[in-house]
Amino acid sequence: MADTRLPSAFAEFEPFAEKWCLATEPERWATRLSTAMPEIREFYDAFTPRFEEAIDYCDKFPLDDIPEDALNLLHLVYSMIMVSMAVEVFGTQKPADSADAVMHRVSAPVP
Template sequence: MTNSTLPESFRDLEPFVDEWALATREERYDTRMARTIDELDRFYDAIAPRAEEAIDYLNGFDLEELPEAETTLLHLMYSLVMVSYPVNVFRQPKIPDSGAAFFDTVVEPEV
């Protein structure tokens, strides 16, 4: 029996689970905003090369009936999306030139 929280073929990503496998957009955004660009880079550089493989793997499941390990992997992919613009475009966690503006989600989208 294993204590792994990810599917076997993605266990190398385990070090990122506690910090980045977050269930809500708000949690992912708050984590992004609390990290430096170097921390976002480390996460992105580890996860992005595995993204296509993870998506292909997850496409083999019914989204409404994902097992726990696959749900954790999906949450990592959601976090990857959350940090992709800061890493590739903004080069900082916050959207440039946005001042004190912020976006607060009232309702999570249904999946």
């Protein structure tokens, strides 16, 4: 299928790919802040059981030569890390008492 983003072994996460396969931390942060908690929770609950498996899959490839579908899966892993704090720690998208919390990076890990 032409519009698949993820490896076939992780096809059940395609419904989350368009929203959560984000290449940069600022994109992931902005998406977390602008997404309702029930939707964040849906992604979290779906991906959690296979999170370690997704990491193991991505670890099979060198970072400087990772296939596009595996890179998208890695971006999904990064998004899972971002939303896990909202679910496991804060219970909301934005940390309480954080005023105008923003993240500014002058560089970011690649990929």
